[in-house]
Amino acid sequence: MTSVAQSNRYRDDGRDPLSQEELVAAARDGDQQAFEELVRQTYVATYTLAFRLTGNEEDARDVVQETYLRAWKAIRRFRGDAQFSTWLYRITANTSSSMTQRRSRNRTDSLDDQGPEVVDDRPFANPEASSEASALHQRLSEAVAELPPKLRAIVVLKDVYDLPHEAIAEELGISVAAAKVRLHRARKRLRDVLFEERGGVARAV
Amino acid sequence: MLLVRCEDVALILPRAVDVGEPVEEAVQHHVNSCLVCQAELARYHKLLKALRTMRTQLVMPAPGTLAMTLAALQEAQERRAIRSLVSGRRGAYIGAIGGAAVAAGAAAAAVALARRRAPRLAG
Numbered sequence: 353m354t355s356v357a358q359s360n361r362y363r364d365d366g367r368d369p370l371s372q373e374e375l376v377a378a379a380r381d382g383d384q385q386a387f388e389e390l391v392r393q394t395y396v397a398t399y400t401l402a403f404r405l406t407g408n409e410e411d412a413r414d415v416v417q418e419t420y421l422r423a424w425k426a427i428r429r430f431r432g433d434a435q436f437s438t439w440l441y442r443i444t445a446n447t448s449s450s451m452t453q454r455r456s457r458n459r460t461d462s463l464d465d466q467g468p469e470v471v472d473d474r475p476f477a478n479p480e481a482s483s484e485a486s487a488l489h490q491r492l493s494e495a496v497a498e499l500p501p502k503l504r505a506i507v508v509l510k511d512v513y514d515l516p517h518e519a520i521a522e523e524l525g526i527s528v529a530a531a532k533v534r535l536h537r538a539r540k541r542l543r544d545v546l547f548e549e550r551g552g553v554a555r556a557v
Numbered sequence: 558m559l560l561v562r563c564e565d566v567a568l569i570l571p572r573a574v575d576v577g578e579p580v581e582e583a584v585q586h587h588v589n590s591c592l593v594c595q596a597e598l599a600r601y602h603k604l605l606k607a608l609r610t611m612r613t614q615l616v617m618p619a620p621g622t623l624a625m626t627l628a629a630l631q632e633a634q635e636r637r638a639i640r641s642l643v644s645g646r647r648g649a650y651i652g653a654i655g656g657a658a659v660a661a662g663a664a665a666a667a668v669a670l671a672r673r674r675a676p677r678l679a680g
Contacts, residue, residue: 384634388627395626399618404611413622417629424630485607489614492607511608536571539604543571546607547600
Protein backbone atom coordinates (compact mmCIF):
# COMPACT_ATOMS: atom_id res chain seq x y z
CA MET A 353 0.00 0.00 0.00
CA THR A 354 1.25 3.47 -0.84
CA SER A 355 1.22 5.78 2.14
CA VAL A 356 1.00 9.54 1.93
CA ALA A 357 3.64 9.66 4.62
CA GLN A 358 5.91 8.37 1.87
CA SER A 359 4.70 11.17 -0.35
CA ASN A 360 5.61 13.79 2.26
CA ARG A 361 8.98 12.16 2.81
CA TYR A 362 9.61 12.23 -0.92
CA ARG A 363 8.90 15.94 -0.91
CA ASP A 364 11.30 16.51 1.95
CA ASP A 365 13.89 14.52 0.07
CA GLY A 366 13.39 16.71 -2.97
CA ARG A 367 11.96 13.77 -4.89
CA ASP A 368 8.73 13.87 -6.90
CA PRO A 369 5.53 13.77 -4.84
CA LEU A 370 3.02 10.99 -5.43
CA SER A 371 0.90 11.34 -8.54
CA GLN A 372 -2.85 11.75 -8.26
CA GLU A 373 -3.32 8.13 -9.37
CA GLU A 374 -1.04 6.95 -6.55
CA LEU A 375 -2.87 9.13 -4.04
CA VAL A 376 -6.20 7.71 -5.22
CA ALA A 377 -4.85 4.17 -4.87
CA ALA A 378 -3.63 4.92 -1.33
CA ALA A 379 -6.97 6.53 -0.42
CA ARG A 380 -8.83 3.49 -1.73
CA ASP A 381 -6.73 1.40 0.65
CA GLY A 382 -7.96 3.55 3.54
CA ASP A 383 -5.13 6.08 3.78
CA GLN A 384 -6.85 9.15 5.21
CA GLN A 385 -3.89 11.44 4.67
CA ALA A 386 -3.77 10.50 0.99
CA PHE A 387 -7.41 11.46 0.68
CA GLU A 388 -6.78 14.76 2.46
CA GLU A 389 -3.97 15.46 0.01
CA LEU A 390 -6.44 14.81 -2.83
CA VAL A 391 -8.81 17.30 -1.21
CA ARG A 392 -6.04 19.90 -1.11
CA GLN A 393 -5.27 19.33 -4.78
CA THR A 394 -8.84 19.45 -6.04
CA TYR A 395 -10.92 21.64 -3.72
CA VAL A 396 -10.64 24.85 -5.77
CA ALA A 397 -11.88 23.08 -8.91
CA THR A 398 -14.64 21.38 -6.91
CA TYR A 399 -15.62 24.70 -5.35
CA THR A 400 -15.67 26.35 -8.79
CA LEU A 401 -18.11 23.75 -10.12
CA ALA A 402 -20.20 23.93 -6.93
CA PHE A 403 -20.36 27.71 -7.19
CA ARG A 404 -21.37 27.58 -10.83
CA LEU A 405 -24.10 25.05 -10.03
CA THR A 406 -25.52 26.68 -6.91
CA GLY A 407 -24.89 30.32 -7.80
CA ASN A 408 -23.86 31.35 -4.29
CA GLU A 409 -20.86 30.99 -2.01
CA GLU A 410 -22.57 29.61 1.08
CA ASP A 411 -24.25 26.74 -0.76
CA ALA A 412 -21.06 26.10 -2.73
CA ARG A 413 -19.09 25.64 0.52
CA ASP A 414 -21.71 23.23 1.85
CA VAL A 415 -21.69 21.30 -1.43
CA VAL A 416 -17.88 21.03 -1.32
CA GLN A 417 -17.94 19.61 2.22
CA GLU A 418 -20.70 17.15 1.42
CA THR A 419 -19.03 16.14 -1.83
CA TYR A 420 -15.79 15.15 -0.10
CA LEU A 421 -17.65 13.31 2.68
CA ARG A 422 -19.50 11.30 0.05
CA ALA A 423 -16.32 10.77 -1.94
CA TRP A 424 -14.48 9.44 1.13
CA LYS A 425 -17.31 7.00 1.84
CA ALA A 426 -17.36 5.85 -1.80
CA ILE A 427 -13.65 5.91 -2.68
CA ARG A 428 -13.30 2.14 -2.26
CA ARG A 429 -15.86 1.70 -5.02
CA PHE A 430 -14.03 4.07 -7.40
CA ARG A 431 -12.74 1.74 -10.08
CA GLY A 432 -10.68 4.27 -11.98
CA ASP A 433 -12.67 3.88 -15.22
CA ALA A 434 -12.92 7.66 -15.38
CA GLN A 435 -10.52 10.32 -14.14
CA PHE A 436 -10.74 11.09 -10.44
CA SER A 437 -11.74 14.69 -11.29
CA THR A 438 -14.62 13.49 -13.48
CA TRP A 439 -15.78 11.18 -10.69
CA LEU A 440 -15.68 14.11 -8.26
CA TYR A 441 -17.59 16.33 -10.70
CA ARG A 442 -20.36 13.76 -10.82
CA ILE A 443 -20.57 13.62 -7.02
CA THR A 444 -20.55 17.42 -6.91
CA ALA A 445 -23.38 17.57 -9.46
CA ASN A 446 -25.43 15.03 -7.50
CA THR A 447 -24.81 16.77 -4.17
CA SER A 448 -25.64 20.16 -5.62
CA SER A 449 -28.82 18.85 -7.20
CA SER A 450 -29.98 17.36 -3.89
CA MET A 451 -29.16 20.55 -2.03
CA THR A 452 -30.86 22.80 -4.57
CA GLN A 453 -34.01 20.72 -4.30
CA ARG A 454 -33.84 20.77 -0.51
CA ARG A 455 -33.17 24.42 0.01
CA SER A 456 -35.87 26.98 -0.24
CA ARG A 457 -35.55 29.38 -3.12
CA ASN A 458 -36.68 32.34 -1.02
CA ARG A 459 -33.13 33.37 -0.32
CA THR A 460 -32.46 37.11 -0.58
CA ASP A 461 -28.94 37.88 -1.65
CA SER A 462 -27.01 40.57 0.14
CA LEU A 463 -26.96 43.82 -1.83
CA ASP A 464 -23.30 44.49 -1.22
CA ASP A 465 -22.26 41.00 -2.27
CA GLN A 466 -19.42 41.43 -4.74
CA GLY A 467 -19.09 37.71 -5.45
CA PRO A 468 -15.96 35.62 -5.17
CA GLU A 469 -12.70 36.30 -6.92
CA VAL A 470 -12.37 34.62 -10.32
CA VAL A 471 -8.91 33.52 -11.40
CA ASP A 472 -8.02 32.50 -14.94
CA ASP A 473 -5.61 29.57 -14.71
CA ARG A 474 -4.88 29.34 -18.44
CA PRO A 475 -1.16 29.57 -19.08
CA PHE A 476 -0.05 32.87 -20.60
CA ALA A 477 -3.53 34.38 -20.25
CA ASN A 478 -3.16 38.09 -20.85
CA PRO A 479 -6.15 40.12 -19.58
CA GLU A 480 -5.05 43.34 -21.30
CA ALA A 481 -4.81 41.70 -24.69
CA SER A 482 -8.21 40.11 -24.46
CA SER A 483 -10.51 42.78 -23.06
CA GLU A 484 -13.24 41.96 -25.56
CA ALA A 485 -13.06 38.27 -24.72
CA SER A 486 -13.06 38.98 -21.01
CA ALA A 487 -16.12 41.23 -21.40
CA LEU A 488 -17.88 38.36 -23.17
CA HIS A 489 -16.79 35.94 -20.43
CA GLN A 490 -17.98 38.28 -17.70
CA ARG A 491 -21.34 38.68 -19.41
CA LEU A 492 -21.54 34.94 -19.96
CA SER A 493 -20.79 34.16 -16.30
CA GLU A 494 -23.59 36.51 -15.29
CA ALA A 495 -25.97 35.04 -17.86
CA VAL A 496 -25.23 31.49 -16.69
CA ALA A 497 -25.75 32.52 -13.05
CA GLU A 498 -29.12 34.04 -13.97
CA LEU A 499 -30.41 30.85 -15.58
CA PRO A 500 -32.97 28.82 -13.61
CA PRO A 501 -31.10 26.16 -11.55
CA LYS A 502 -32.33 23.25 -13.68
CA LEU A 503 -31.11 24.81 -16.92
CA ARG A 504 -27.92 26.13 -15.33
CA ALA A 505 -26.91 22.69 -14.04
CA ILE A 506 -27.21 21.11 -17.48
CA VAL A 507 -25.33 23.78 -19.40
CA VAL A 508 -22.53 23.91 -16.82
CA LEU A 509 -22.10 20.13 -16.72
CA LYS A 510 -22.33 19.62 -20.49
CA ASP A 511 -20.92 22.71 -22.15
CA VAL A 512 -18.41 23.78 -19.49
CA TYR A 513 -17.34 20.44 -17.97
CA ASP A 514 -18.09 18.21 -20.96
CA LEU A 515 -19.82 15.44 -19.02
CA PRO A 516 -21.82 13.06 -21.23
CA HIS A 517 -25.61 13.39 -21.32
CA GLU A 518 -26.00 9.95 -19.74
CA ALA A 519 -23.87 10.86 -16.71
CA ILE A 520 -25.65 14.20 -16.29
CA ALA A 521 -29.07 12.57 -16.51
CA GLU A 522 -28.05 9.95 -13.93
CA GLU A 523 -26.66 12.44 -11.42
CA LEU A 524 -29.59 14.85 -11.75
CA GLY A 525 -32.20 12.08 -11.71
CA ILE A 526 -33.75 12.92 -15.08
CA SER A 527 -33.97 11.20 -18.46
CA VAL A 528 -31.38 11.73 -21.19
CA ALA A 529 -34.10 13.24 -23.40
CA ALA A 530 -35.01 15.73 -20.67
CA ALA A 531 -31.35 16.62 -20.21
CA LYS A 532 -31.02 17.36 -23.93
CA VAL A 533 -34.17 19.46 -24.04
CA ARG A 534 -32.99 21.50 -21.05
CA LEU A 535 -29.58 21.97 -22.61
CA HIS A 536 -31.05 23.37 -25.83
CA ARG A 537 -33.32 25.70 -23.87
CA ALA A 538 -30.38 26.92 -21.81
CA ARG A 539 -28.26 27.55 -24.91
CA LYS A 540 -31.11 29.45 -26.55
CA ARG A 541 -31.50 31.67 -23.48
CA LEU A 542 -27.77 32.35 -23.29
CA ARG A 543 -27.68 33.14 -26.98
CA ASP A 544 -30.57 35.60 -26.53
CA VAL A 545 -28.83 37.33 -23.63
CA LEU A 546 -25.37 37.50 -25.19
CA PHE A 547 -26.33 38.33 -28.74
CA GLU A 548 -29.27 40.55 -28.21
CA GLU A 549 -31.12 41.46 -31.37
CA ARG A 550 -31.30 45.21 -31.96
CA GLY A 551 -33.15 46.23 -35.11
CA GLY A 552 -32.44 42.90 -36.72
CA VAL A 553 -28.69 43.16 -36.14
CA ALA A 554 -27.11 40.85 -33.62
CA ARG A 555 -24.98 42.59 -31.01
CA ALA A 556 -22.40 40.66 -29.05
CA VAL A 557 -22.22 41.61 -25.36
CA MET B 558 -36.91 19.59 -51.60
CA LEU B 559 -38.68 20.54 -48.36
CA LEU B 560 -38.91 24.30 -47.86
CA VAL B 561 -36.98 25.35 -44.74
CA ARG B 562 -37.37 28.77 -43.13
CA CYS B 563 -34.84 30.63 -40.99
CA GLU B 564 -37.29 30.48 -38.06
CA ASP B 565 -37.29 26.69 -38.25
CA VAL B 566 -33.51 26.57 -38.38
CA ALA B 567 -33.26 28.87 -35.36
CA LEU B 568 -35.13 26.25 -33.33
CA ILE B 569 -32.81 23.47 -34.47
CA LEU B 570 -29.46 25.26 -34.10
CA PRO B 571 -29.04 24.85 -30.28
CA ARG B 572 -29.02 21.10 -30.95
CA ALA B 573 -27.39 21.09 -34.38
CA VAL B 574 -24.32 22.94 -33.11
CA ASP B 575 -23.17 19.75 -31.33
CA VAL B 576 -20.59 17.74 -33.23
CA GLY B 577 -22.05 14.51 -34.55
CA GLU B 578 -25.66 15.58 -34.03
CA PRO B 579 -27.65 14.50 -37.13
CA VAL B 580 -29.15 17.34 -39.15
CA GLU B 581 -31.66 16.93 -41.95
CA GLU B 582 -30.28 17.43 -45.41
CA ALA B 583 -32.79 20.20 -46.18
CA VAL B 584 -31.71 22.15 -43.09
CA GLN B 585 -28.05 21.68 -43.95
CA HIS B 586 -28.72 22.89 -47.49
CA HIS B 587 -30.58 25.96 -46.21
CA VAL B 588 -27.80 26.92 -43.79
CA ASN B 589 -25.19 26.52 -46.53
CA SER B 590 -27.00 29.05 -48.67
CA CYS B 591 -28.37 31.45 -46.02
CA LEU B 592 -26.13 34.14 -44.53
CA VAL B 593 -28.57 34.88 -41.71
CA CYS B 594 -28.53 31.27 -40.53
CA GLN B 595 -24.77 31.04 -40.96
CA ALA B 596 -24.38 34.09 -38.72
CA GLU B 597 -26.72 32.49 -36.20
CA LEU B 598 -24.71 29.26 -36.28
CA ALA B 599 -21.52 31.28 -35.75
CA ARG B 600 -23.08 32.85 -32.64
CA TYR B 601 -23.74 29.41 -31.19
CA HIS B 602 -20.18 28.32 -31.96
CA LYS B 603 -18.92 31.44 -30.20
CA LEU B 604 -21.19 30.73 -27.25
CA LEU B 605 -19.95 27.14 -26.90
CA LYS B 606 -16.32 28.23 -27.18
CA ALA B 607 -16.83 30.83 -24.45
CA LEU B 608 -18.59 28.26 -22.24
CA ARG B 609 -15.69 25.83 -22.61
CA THR B 610 -13.21 28.47 -21.46
CA MET B 611 -15.24 28.96 -18.25
CA ARG B 612 -13.70 25.70 -17.04
CA THR B 613 -10.29 27.34 -16.81
CA GLN B 614 -11.66 30.30 -14.85
CA LEU B 615 -11.41 29.14 -11.27
CA VAL B 616 -13.59 30.69 -8.61
CA MET B 617 -11.54 31.18 -5.46
CA PRO B 618 -13.29 30.03 -2.29
CA ALA B 619 -13.26 32.19 0.82
CA PRO B 620 -10.27 31.67 3.14
CA GLY B 621 -10.95 28.85 5.57
CA THR B 622 -12.96 26.73 3.13
CA LEU B 623 -10.22 24.12 2.88
CA ALA B 624 -9.70 24.03 6.66
CA MET B 625 -13.44 23.63 7.24
CA THR B 626 -13.66 20.87 4.66
CA LEU B 627 -10.73 18.97 6.15
CA ALA B 628 -12.11 19.39 9.68
CA ALA B 629 -15.51 18.02 8.61
CA LEU B 630 -13.77 15.14 6.90
CA GLN B 631 -11.62 14.30 9.92
CA GLU B 632 -14.67 14.44 12.18
CA ALA B 633 -16.50 12.01 9.89
CA GLN B 634 -13.45 9.73 9.77
CA GLU B 635 -13.22 9.71 13.58
CA ARG B 636 -16.94 8.98 13.91
CA ARG B 637 -16.55 6.12 11.49
CA ALA B 638 -13.54 4.73 13.37
CA ILE B 639 -15.38 4.91 16.70
CA ARG B 640 -18.46 3.27 15.18
CA SER B 641 -16.35 0.48 13.78
CA LEU B 642 -14.58 0.02 17.14
CA VAL B 643 -17.89 -0.08 19.02
CA SER B 644 -19.46 -2.50 16.57
CA GLY B 645 -16.33 -4.68 16.80
CA ARG B 646 -16.51 -4.75 20.60
CA ARG B 647 -20.24 -5.37 20.48
CA GLY B 648 -19.54 -8.38 18.28
CA ALA B 649 -16.92 -9.62 20.73
CA TYR B 650 -19.31 -9.22 23.70
CA ILE B 651 -22.11 -10.99 21.88
CA GLY B 652 -19.71 -13.76 20.91
CA ALA B 653 -18.48 -14.14 24.49
CA ILE B 654 -22.00 -14.21 25.92
CA GLY B 655 -23.07 -16.71 23.28
CA GLY B 656 -20.05 -18.89 24.02
CA ALA B 657 -20.72 -18.77 27.76
CA ALA B 658 -24.36 -19.70 27.20
CA VAL B 659 -23.40 -22.64 25.03
CA ALA B 660 -20.83 -23.79 27.60
CA ALA B 661 -23.36 -23.50 30.42
CA GLY B 662 -25.91 -25.45 28.41
CA ALA B 663 -23.38 -28.17 27.65
CA ALA B 664 -22.39 -28.38 31.31
CA ALA B 665 -26.01 -28.63 32.41
CA ALA B 666 -26.64 -31.36 29.85
CA ALA B 667 -23.56 -33.28 31.02
CA VAL B 668 -24.68 -33.07 34.67
CA ALA B 669 -28.17 -34.23 33.76
CA LEU B 670 -26.77 -37.15 31.77
CA ALA B 671 -24.41 -38.12 34.58
CA ARG B 672 -27.26 -38.11 37.09
CA ARG B 673 -29.39 -40.33 34.87
CA ARG B 674 -26.58 -42.84 34.47
CA ALA B 675 -25.62 -42.92 38.14
CA PRO B 676 -26.78 -46.20 39.85
CA ARG B 677 -29.70 -45.66 42.17
CA LEU B 678 -29.31 -46.96 45.68
CA ALA B 679 -31.78 -49.56 46.63
CA GLY B 680 -34.13 -48.20 49.27
